[in-house]
Amino acid sequence: MSTPFLKINNLSKSYDGVRALTDVSFSIEAGEIHALMGENGAGKSTLIKCLSGVVRPNAGEVLVDGSPIQPGDIRVAESAGILALHQESTAFSHLGAVVNIFVGREPRRAAWLLDRPRMQREAQALMDRLGEKIDLKRPLEELSLAQRQMVGIARALSHQSRLLIMDEPTASLSARETQTLFRIIRQLQKEGTSILYISHRLEEVFELADRVTILRDGKLVETRPIGDVSRNDLVRLMVGRDLLAEESPASAATDRVVLNVDRLTRQGAFKNISFSLRAGEVVGLSGLVGAGRSEVAASIFGVDRADSGTVTVEGAALKPGSVQTAIKRGIALVPEDRQRQGLVLPLSVASNLLLSVLGSVKTGIFRSAAKENALVQEALRDLLVKAASPAVAANTLSGGNQQKLALGKWLAISPRVLILDEPTRGVDVGAKAEIYKIVQKLARNGMATLIISSDLPEILALSDRILVMREGVISGELSRVQANEEAILALALPAEGIAA
């Protein structure tokens, strides 16, 4: 058997003790379009970063033509012909296409002088090869997303890249632009370039790929020729595990509607979102990253202002775009990015817990230390936060305890509606279970909870009902009886025929 162009051997990577990639091995042939699939958090991004030298894997190696390349160095990966096309982040938006294509390896006339005519000529040749007409001098910020992507591909081509990694390249492209991109991908394939293609869109994978590799929980599931799998097989391989990890307790839902969202719309993010939450009910909001889930939460909470539609809490409409009213009416949001949005990390545990009530715990016009202390002690006990003392800084706590703190910050004002955005991202298994317990306990006490999560088992375990979003609209609702991972994915994945 001949050596494959690129071979990945037992690659492992963990961040701060959290395993993102475990012992992954597969190979890519020259001129192959190889699809990489998996749920959010399955380890795709980490794998890309290891391959392109952005991060250094903890173990394992990458072989090009049978010889290992030095890990963790972007320039080494580039000179081996491995180039990643990250989504938008690699563009220098103030600069023109020519500079974007060549920066880092500029053709020179002398040791320190640019060869501008040659840059111009070669850039033009690359664009001709891609069949695109782009004003090469215009700053990229004035070009369309598709055109920027062409510039990115041209940059890859200028490296004589042998493996082009494309991370969700069609995420922001129209159907026609997608077809242009596919044409270019096939052309590159004919010229012998391999493509590692990451996409959530099954249709695209079936249309383009020769083989598909599936990751789940950071581990390799399987690599298969695309002809050997059906759409259903793929979904099953991606989801894979036993459907329900733990038995969910009886629903605590009552009939009293607490939160009602009616035809909420925000241009470019989501439209016509309608649903209601009842006291004691836990509703899951599922969907792919980018489907608009967090944006809906932000609009309900008043961080963003919705263009139209209403949010009512116990019958009274909320003023749009006002966090203060939302909090006053009893809505609490624990944001996705707890480090940046949820906590003030350098402040103490106690200060963080008291953030949302500052101004309300006082005697006369002064803060009341005694009342604050009592509140903090109670919250720490209820939330099972493991902190050396209330005075230590929040950033000394583990991820799970930080998350409990972010939750506790809100519980101090006894909200009626709790919105949790990815409550267990980056949290270890033990803390996860404790957070689930807190959520269930709050529900029994009458809290109406909306949980946004990309973790399907989590959403299945906690929710009484599940709403699924796709591309900014609610594509379906599943009762606890109907809900399983396949049903959710079927609603979350883009409708068939979009790409074709």
Added chain:
Amino acid sequence: MTILSRLARQREYNVLALLVLTVIGVGCANHSFLTAGNLGDILVASVPSVIIACGLTFVIVLGEIDISVGSLLGLLATVMGQITSPTHAGLSVALGIAVTLLLGAFIGLINGVLVAFGRMPSIIVTLGMLTVLQGINLTLINGQFITDLPPALRFFGIGQFLGIPISLWTAAVVVCLAILIARETPLGRRIYASGSNPEAARLAGLPVRGLKLFVFTLTGFLTAVAAVVSVPKLGVIDSGVGQGLELLVVTCVVVGGTSISGGRGTVTGSVLAALLLSVISPMLIFLRLGPSVTYWERAIQGAFILVAVLADHLTSKRHEAR
């Protein structure tokens, strides 16, 4: 829309137009403003800010800032004077200039190291440096002003070559080299790229830290060059040399169209803005608006900054809105 935004982005044209209009306007009001002697004086006075602005443009394009240049120039003036003055060390002028240039580059390098490897915000690093340099300067001067610079040194301040002051020749060479670096070298393009999107620069394998070292060292060195061609013009070196220069130079760069958030800006714009700001003070004198009116100079400089940043903000907002 496109023409408007293009024009707005080509700030150097606006600054140039404003400069020409100001000069012509003041010239009409008072003909003696337009004499070769007066215009020459204005140009010579603008030399320090023009030279330093060339370096600072790169710093700001890279998304950093350096506010220590004023007190650095003050310290370098003292060091240069004390080495060469017969009543102090009385050493050779060549040595004095060499030490000045090296010291300037070295202090710039320290700024760069603290920013690139200490990962501190440059505004804090250079604010600290500003204070430290001021303290050292006061200690060195120790209340004794330097009044007797040797003629060989004074030549760099008042001497001429082909009828044009040495300082203008120097400024012209610095400006040409800076434009060349910015436009025609990989180094320059990489500075713009790193300022435009630092994360992307890292992913493209650009040596972002090395670039930071370079721009800060360059600015320190150019501050020393400015010291060599401007300080010897003075009869007296006291502790006030360079005071407030950092604000003037930052103003030049920002008014010249360099985005304070990095990635955008031109050397030409900074230089034109430096000339524009140098015209303000003589303009106030030549308009004969009364003795107290010259105090308005600083207020006008400040207003320029606010207008420039506002214009910047509005054009970038329009971009996001699309």
